[in-house]
Amino acid sequence: MALNKYMHPRNIYKTPPNFEKLAALYPEFSAISNADVTGKVTINFKDPLALRVLTKCLLKSDFNLDVDIPESRLVPTLPLRLNYILWLEDLLSAIQRNSDIKGIDIGTGACAIYPLLAAVKNKWHMLGTESDLKSFSKAEENIQRNSLQDLIKLRKNDTKSVIKHVFMSPGNEEYDFCMCNPPFYSTLQELCESRSPARLPPKNGFTGSPQELITEGGELEFCRKLILESKEHRDNILLYTTMVGHKYNLNVLIQDLKSEGIKFTHTEFCQGRVTRWAVAWTYKDYDLYNLVPPRDKPRKKSTSTMFLLPEISSCKYSTDGALEKIKEILNRLNIIYKIFDKRGNTISLDIIANTNTWSNQRRKRRLMRNESPAKKSKMNHEENESSNLDSQSGGEINGNVEEKTNNTSSLDKCLSPTKEESKESDQPLVHAFFKLLKKENEIFLEIEFLNGSAGKEGLHQILQYIKNNWKYFLCFIFFYSLPKLTISN
Numbered sequence: 001m002a003l004n005k006y007m008h009p010r011n012i013y014k015t016p017p018n019f020e021k022l023a024a025l026y027p028e029f030s031a032i033s034n035a036d037v038t039g040k041v042t043i044n045f046k047d048p049l050a051l052r053v054l055t056k057c058l059l060k061s062d063f064n065l066d067v068d069i070p071e072s073r074l075v076p077t078l079p080l081r082l083n084y085i086l087w088l089e090d091l092l093s094a095i096q097r098n099s100d101i102k103g104i105d106i107g108t109g110a111c112a113i114y115p116l117l118a119a120v121k122n123k124w125h126m127l128g129t130e131s132d133l134k135s136f137s138k139a140e141e142n143i144q145r146n147s148l149q150d151l152i153k154l155r156k157n158d159t160k161s162v163i164k165h166v167f168m169s170p171g172n173e174e175y176d177f178c179m180c181n182p183p184f185y186s187t188l189q190e191l192c193e194s195r196s197p198a199r200l201p202p203k204n205g206f207t208g209s210p211q212e213l214i215t216e217g218g219e220l221e222f223c224r225k226l227i228l229e230s231k232e233h234r235d236n237i238l239l240y241t242t243m244v245g246h247k248y249n250l251n252v253l254i255q256d257l258k259s260e261g262i263k264f265t266h267t268e269f270c271q272g273r274v275t276r277w278a279v280a281w282t283y284k285d286y287d288l289y290n291l292v293p294p295r296d297k298p299r300k301k302s303t304s305t306m307f308l309l310p311e312i313s314s315c316k317y318s319t320d321g322a323l324e325k326i327k328e329i330l331n332r333l334n335i336i337y338k339i340f341d342k343r344g345n346t347i348s349l350d351i352i353a354n355t356n357t358w359s360n361q362r363r364k365r366r367l368m369r370n371e372s373p374a375k376k377s378k379m380n381h382e383e384n385e386s387s388n389l390d391s392q393s394g395g396e397i398n399g400n401v402e403e404k405t406n407n408t409s410s411l412d413k414c415l416s417p418t419k420e421e422s423k424e425s426d427q428p429l430v431h432a433f434f435k436l437l438k439k440e441n442e443i444f445l446e447i448e449f450l451n452g453s454a455g456k457e458g459l460h461q462i463l464q465y466i467k468n469n470w471k472y473f474l475c476f477i478f479f480y481s482l483p484k485l486t487i488s489n
């Protein structure tokens with residue numbers, strides 16, 4: 001739990017739970033844990049059963065809640081859920097709402113975890129909404145099991161709306177806040193590819209069903225819909241809030257709110273190796289940003305990552321040789337670069353990626369391979385025309401600034417970003433510093449993140465692309481360029 005110190009200051013899980021105590025109290029916990037010769041008790045965080053039992057026992061011991069978590073559903077991690085509730089407490093107290101609090105939890109899940117915690121901890125009145133029948137029924141059961149029907153109501157959402165359906169029935173209800181842990185992903189593939197390979201794997205095993213984790217358009221579209229619907233119901237809720245699973249989506253949402261002139265603030269929830277973000281906005285006259293400012297940054301010094309570039313037969317093993325290859329890869333990815341310093345055995349570049357051209361490469365290549373020869377030939381014809389036009393405009397060479405021409409090949413088209421992958425805010429996706437250096441006859445690439453809406457994760461994805469393509473890049477280009485060469489000759 002390396003980041004526990006960054007948890008909300010009032011989060012009881014800043015101090016890790018006492019497993020010895022849990023094992024002594026609950027036979028269920030004792031059954032899934034192991035004690036070593038010194039009596040130290042551990043559990044296997046990769047095992048969904050162990051996670052389920054841990055959450056169940058912590059809910060009992062710390063909140064006196066008796067919750068049944070179905071096998072097929074998400075196991076809510078308590079430190080994160082509590083971080084969100086504590087941030088809501090801060091927001092409500094900042095706008096001086098201290099009693100008779102009414103909140104909505106959008107997509108409450110099978111455990112109705114947020115309403116249960118909010119009710120027992122703060123006596124808040126909660127309305128949980130849920131679109132999945134199985135989760136809805138289980139949530140009802142969990143509320144009854146804890147005799148919390150007076151404080152918690154549930155509403156099944158059979159519409160496509162996120163919050164609008166709540167206000168469809170007569171009687172204009174007013175709430176202090178709404179909260180949401182949206183399904184993060186748009187496809188199963190996105191879910192599997194979501195984690196940056198450069199980061200440590202999550203400590204916890206995987207739990208949750210597709211209906212809980214996947215939604216059309218992913219969390220970004222879900223949250224954008226919430227913002228859109230919030231405009232129609234600006235007077236019904238004082239504070240709109242949602243959690244966000246990916247930092248780049250948080251940045252896009254912030255840009256959306258800024259461009260609409262909506263007052264907002266945001267925060268970061270840290271727990272163990274997992275970080276999540278949340279954003280709050282209001283149509284009332286609260287200066288949220290100054291009342292509850294975003295967490296103070298930076299926590300860590302910006303650090304660079306070094307990668308050894310192995311020797312390959314297709315290029316001279318020198319910083320100049322490596323530069324040529326890096327340039328090829330950056331060109332292919334439509335990443336703008338500027339060589340701003342070249343001295344001794346060191347070459348420094350400033351790179352800017354404005355669109356995500358590096359994700360889902362395998363899918364795009366598969367698409368390319370599956371194209372009919374007729375379509376390929378048509379595309380290649382179009383390519384020749386577009387590359388002629390582009391070559392006339394030429395690449396801008398300005399001092400040391402070399403910018404690539406926009407030579408759109410069929411592979412480029414296939415690899416070009418989909419609408420969702422395009423940059424949607426004013427800042428670049430990734431702005432970074434690359435350094436090629438020679439040390440004891442070995443060539444290294446050093447990378448340092450400067451800024452950008454895709455965060456460090458985006459830069460590490462680019463590095464992963466470079467690693468994956470370092471050896472194979474030249475033959476790969478040749479293979480896919482072959483038909484084009486044949487036709488243009």
Ligand SMILES: C[S@@+](CC[C@H](N)C(=O)[O-])C[C@H]1O[C@@H](n2cnc3c(N)ncnc32)[C@H](O)[C@@H]1O
Pocket residue numbers: 074075076106107108109110113114129130131132135157159160161162181182183184211212213215
């Ligand atoms: C990531 S889960 C979160 C569950 C729970 N709130 C938690 O934090 O553990 C998202 C939940 O939202 C539900 N959901 C998805 N779209 C919804 C909608 N339009 N209205 C209500 N619930 C929705 C899913 O069925 C799922 O239970």
